[in-house]
Amino acid sequence: MTFLEKIRCLLTFGQGVALPLPEISDNQDPIELFKLWFDDAQKSGILLPEAMSVSTCGADGQPSSRMVLLKEYDQQGFVFYTNYESRKSQQLTDNNKVALLFHWNVLQRQVRIEGVVEKVSKEQSARYFHSRDRGSQIGAWASKQSHKLPTENQLKERVAYYEKKYAGKQVPHPDFWGGWRVRPHYIEFWQGRASRLHDRICFEQHNNHWQQFKLNP
Numbered sequence: 001m002t003f004l005e006k007i008r009c010l011l012t013f014g015q016g017v018a019l020p021l022p023e024i025s026d027n028q029d030p031i032e033l034f035k036l037w038f039d040d041a042q043k044s045g046i047l048l049p050e051a052m053s054v055s056t057c058g059a060d061g062q063p064s065s066r067m068v069l070l071k072e073y074d075q076q077g078f079v080f081y082t083n084y085e086s087r088k089s090q091q092l093t094d095n096n097k098v099a100l101l102f103h104w105n106v107l108q109r110q111v112r113i114e115g116v117v118e119k120v121s122k123e124q125s126a127r128y129f130h131s132r133d134r135g136s137q138i139g140a141w142a143s144k145q146s147h148k149l150p151t152e153n154q155l156k157e158r159v160a161y162y163e164k165k166y167a168g169k170q171v172p173h174p175d176f177w178g179g180w181r182v183r184p185h186y187i188e189f190w191q192g193r194a195s196r197l198h199d200r201i202c203f204e205q206h207n208n209h210w211q212q213f214k215l216n217p
């Protein structure tokens with residue numbers, strides 16, 4: 001048994017953490033269920049439980065994934081912040097279909113979300129931008145996210161430029177930086193179980209109503 005396999009066994013007793021699913025009624029609201037699971041993940045001590053993968057697919061049909069941080073969620077959707085001129089934003093502009101993925105390993109849980117994106121309001125983006133530390137605000141101006149970095153020094157020079165430019169002033173919120181809200185139409189909760197007989201509880205939205213069903217593992 002490899003070291004990693006031993007750790008996994010230790011964490012899961014070789015069987016998957018047998019956390020029970022909460023009581024799920026026929027008209028369970030998936031966002032409420034997400035809240036229960038997200039709260040569990042936050043309490044579990046997992047580093048960055050809000051880290052999620054975002055998968056996008058631009059006009060050329062090539063899927064692309066990367067991690068981002070979930071900053072807000074409610075009945076309207078799931079919000080993350082980024083550079084609107086980045087590769088992901090370019091792809092989301094070409095094709096608003098998106099998939100999110102959370103994996104909380106010690107809980108043996110995964111949540112899959114599929115939906116479409118929209119930009120959050122400028123006011124909301126500015127509010128969040130100004131809640132960040134100053135270094136991250138300068139970093140947002142300095143980094144031409146996803147664009148080629150021609151020299152090692154360019155990023156440092158741009159940081160120094162914006163530090164000087166905004167010295168002693170509030171760093172303004174750049175127009176090219178803000179939030180994307182993922183409006184979900186499919187949410188799947190996966191709970192690891194013994195003998196790979198995992199639970200998969202799915203919610204699909206039809207005419208503003210969530211339909212619920214289970215899938216084979």
Ligand SMILES: Cc1cc2nc3c(=O)[nH]c(=O)nc-3n(C[C@H](O)[C@H](O)[C@H](O)COP(=O)(O)O)c2cc1C
Pocket residue numbers: 048051064065066067068069070080081082083086087088089145146
């Ligand atoms: C744990 C983690 C969290 C991250 N959070 C963000 C984020 O919230 N926003 C962001 O733009 N990039 C974030 N990144 C960096 C992205 O993964 C990615 O490198 C960057 O957004 C550029 O992606 P793109 O070129 O596909 O647009 C994070 C990376 C990691 C590993």
